[in-house]
Amino acid sequence: METMKPEDWIRSTTELAAVHDILRTSWVRDDDNNWVGVVLRSSSLQVQYKSVGIEDKQAFIDAFWSSRFEFGTPFIKFAVLRDTESDRWDLLVKMDHAVYDGTLFRIFDQHWEALRSNLPLPRHGEFRDFAFQSYSNDNGPSLEYWRDMMKDKETTFDDSKNDPITDSVLRKLLDVNLEEAARNCGVTPAIIFQTAHQLWLAKKKRKRSGPVGFDYLLSGRNVESAIDPQTINGTMANFLPIQSRWHQETTLMQYLNDSQDAFWAATEHGNVGLDQIYRAAGLDxxxxANKTLFLFQPFDPIPPGTTAEEVENTRWLPLSKSKQTRLLQPYELVVEVAKAVSDYRLSIYYDSSFYSSKEVELISQEFDDITRLLAARCQAGLIREVLGA
Known part of the structure; x- marks a missing residue:
């Protein structure tokens, strides 16, 4: 950087850390080996300073990259490298990739620019502006992606109702630690749960290969909207029809990674709705239409009755500040997994005219069993081991 001094950057970023708790969060494992985030009171940054020449620069970068995070300091740290032969300086940022993502840093970037220029922090845009921008975008590439994705989509189950609607729910705690399995397989816990749902659908179809389809609730686009049926407390929601292709001889490791790649591809092309997608694919x-929906909630919603002060002091901003709201769910089955403090919570919403409570209890147990098998065998197992279980 040449247009800004290091001390100006430190000042602005320290102010940003005071606004965003996650920039001053340290992580530790509890007695049950679960990761627990601890928000530090101080917004002081963890910064190293080094004057280096060209020949020493890469060695410092390699050492900085391989250094470990320490509890009691934020799991994001910085280094300022001053060039010994010029006024130029470089900024290095090392972060825990499981904690930070691109969406979060785009928000940080907007806030940081405002702080640097002594301007008010940007607010969420209004929903009508967001909707108009989405409508105005060129949807051609996205529709082409979905047209290809849906080309071999089959009709839904023959025994399905034409107009299902969820009217009952079964809830169950999933006491399973997926952190180590997720790291070993290079995916997130959410992808393991999504893959478990896909494999359950594959078992239901009783085929050796082929696509299985379900809808995925994509959310997280925060827009300002007091009352609007297309948002959940101001969080834009979009439903996408996922097609998962598989073969019983595929390894679980490959299938998990394929599922993660497909998920990111779907989100990148998630600026269109179901009506547009089916119309582009020439399907009715x-x-x-898919009869099942899957969604993963990384944070617990704030329970009803929470005071305004408690809401303000809640550490997580994106999802946990949305009070629990239920939308109309036109599905035979909705599988929702929510992250709790020390475990996961499975909620299965179902149409009681299609599934009995005993059948849903069996589904919840099958989902639990498949999840555990994925965690235990993700590095060496095959899909047929799960389908035969």
Whole structure:
């Protein structure tokens, strides 16, 4: 950097850390080997300073990259490298990739620019502006992606109702630690749960290969909207039809990674809705619409009755500040997994005219069993081991 001095950057970023708790969060494992985040009171940054020449620069970068995070300091640290032969300086940032993502840093970037220029922090845009921008975008590439994705989509189950609606729910705690399995397989715990849902659908179809389809609730686009049926407390929601392709001889490791790649590809092309997707694919939703929905909630919603002060002091901003709201769910089955403090919570919403409570209890147990098998065998197992279980 040449246009800004290091001390100006430190001042602005320290102010940013005071606004965003996650920039001053340290992580530790509890007695049950679960990761627990601890928000530090101080917004002081963890910064190293080094004057280096060209020949020493890469060695310092390599050492900085391989250094470990220490509890009691934020799991994001910085280094300022001053060039010994010029006024130029470089900024290095090392972060725990499991904690930070691109969406979060785009928000940080907007806030940081405002702080640097002594301007007010940007607010969420209004929903009508967001909707108009989405409508105005060129949807051609996204529709082409979904047209290809849906080309071999089958009709929905023959025994399905034409107009299902969830009216009952079964809840269950999933006491399973997926952190180590997720790291070993290079995926997130959410992908393990999504893959478990896909494999359950594959077992239901009783085929050796082929696509299985379900809808995925994509959320997280925070927009300002007091009352609007298309948002959940101001969080934009979009439903996408996922097609998962598999073969029983595929390894679980490969299938997990394929599922993660497909998830990111779907989100990148998630600026279109179900009606547009089915129209582009030349399919009738009445005969081809998915009858199951999967969603993963990384944070617990704030329970009803929470005071305004408690809401303000809540550490997580994106999802946990959304009070629990239920939308109309036109599905036979909705599988929702939510991250709790020390475990995961499974909620299965179902149409009681299609599934009995005993059948849903069996589904919840099968989902639990498949999840545990994925965690135990993700590095060496095959899909047929799960389908035969």
């Amino acid at each position: 939703r009445a005969t081809h």
